[in-house]
Amino acid sequence: MEINLTDGNVEEHVCEDDVLRALLGGRCLGVALLSRRRILADPLEPSSPVVVSVGAMAGTGFPLANRLTMVFRSPLTGTVAWTQTGGYAAYELARLGVRALIITGAAEKLSCLLIDSKGVSLVDAEGLRGCGAMETCSRLRQAYGDCRVLSIGPAGERLVKISTVVNDMGRASGVRHGIGAIFGSKNLKAIVLKSGKHDARKPHDTLRFARLIRKLHAKMASSNLLNHEKGLFAVHGTAIAAEAIGENHALPVQNYRRTWHTAFQEVGGHMLTSTVLMTRLTCSTCPVSCRRETLGKGLRGEGPDYAQISSLGTNCMLFDLDEIAYLTQICYEHGVDPIEMGNTLAVYADLSERGYVRPKLGWGDYGAMASLVERVADKEEVGEVLAEGAFETAKSFGDADAAPSVKKISIQNADPRAEHAWGLVNAVENFGGAAHVWVYPQLVKSFQSLGVETIHDDNPDAEKLAERVYVKQTQVAVLDSLGVCAFSALAFTWQDYAEGFTSFYGTVLEDDFTTLGEKILTMERMLNTLYGFSEDSDKLPKRFVEEPIPDGKHAGEVCPLNDLMRPYVKIRRDIGFSDMLSCLSFLS
């Protein structure tokens, strides 16, 4: 469905099963639709499109298939970008029979896009101007009843480059790259999805699909990570990563100056479960329930996930879950990406300590951090600089090397000097250094202590490691296009996903998963080339490759990026060429 917000024109196109067979949905469909337009305008120009697309399996009943993807050119990085969000929005859009929305233009006034069984309408939202993202969601739910809402806060309205879109009161983890500013540039306060009694599509082979679902539920029940009652990950949430990564001395600490701290257990999953946790939440068709609702300093809301714990928390030397939960809520309400915000504040505290900036921010000063989040959302005083993200903040104050950023977005979750495969994937990701450890758990050596099978288990050399990182990237690209939560890969096999697609749609994919993954990565690289990026952009900040870890288990280590890049680039060049030809022929 193409929606032009400038003139209100809506065009519907039938999405044949051929498109699904070739492109699945989610990330692949979104990137293909963006590629076909080849628009070079500034990302915040109204003509720049954002594609909101449903993963192929989302809304089918396949376990953990609930991802909605937004694909656009990022105002923060200038690269192609995609954000994935779980919850129930993808399910709702799939029930409305919509595979993708291509949104261009800008509404005359601040507006909401309402999509329901009657069609598409643009509703005046001037009354919501300045409202927090969660307040917006709750007011729209009061107005429209049972619906799903993607909303922005004041930061998005003011085109803050680190603003986010909040999905249903707080599901914004991983929604980075300034998507809030993209909505803001289109005068789009929210998208409201209301399927009502719309019938969902039925499986082609009901019995076969039901048999598969039973099998997958049995796999999750026997997983020591995903079992709802006993699984380490299910019971303690993503925050369990703080324990594994902290134990292995691979944590981001003090703006990545160090990789360990004695207090790491204070922000781990066990501590979260026994302190700030109010209740466990889930996404559609997921028995795992890794999402957390917490109470932080009297504010109740979703999170923090490990991503916020390691950015607003450990990287800012804040080891108090009550305060981290509070800061996470403040970020969501203002519509600011808590991950980039945390890492930007860590840069600012680092520069403060070294005398580069005023007013100063002390390490772990959560009150001052909270007021800086507000300054960012309002683009006031120093907030105007911080609103540009960690890289621009460091550069503006005279020390660009202080930012842990790749292609202007900060690395999260783990230090590449202690986690080398993590360094490589962040250097080469097409959307910059924004990979998430729980999307790539097999790349993180620290997770061996949680029982995750990682790519390091047989001590591979640099060549094998590089090859495995490339293969994992292709697999994640496919999962993002199927719309299945990445945690499913801790229990499911590739045959399971293929069986799900075939039994539901009654057809087989045009390509095998590896080829499709390679096509997705190639299309993204082609877009990045158009946007002015080259292989030279695939690098890590100096600190990770030149400054050894000062102390702890990995003292003296740097990330051997050059050793890993050589074989990686060779693989990518060899495969990428034939892919590029097939992508070009498809896109034409």
Ligand code: SF4
């Ligand atoms: S595992 Fe967690 S993030 Fe994934 S679908 Fe389930 S609740 Fe959502």
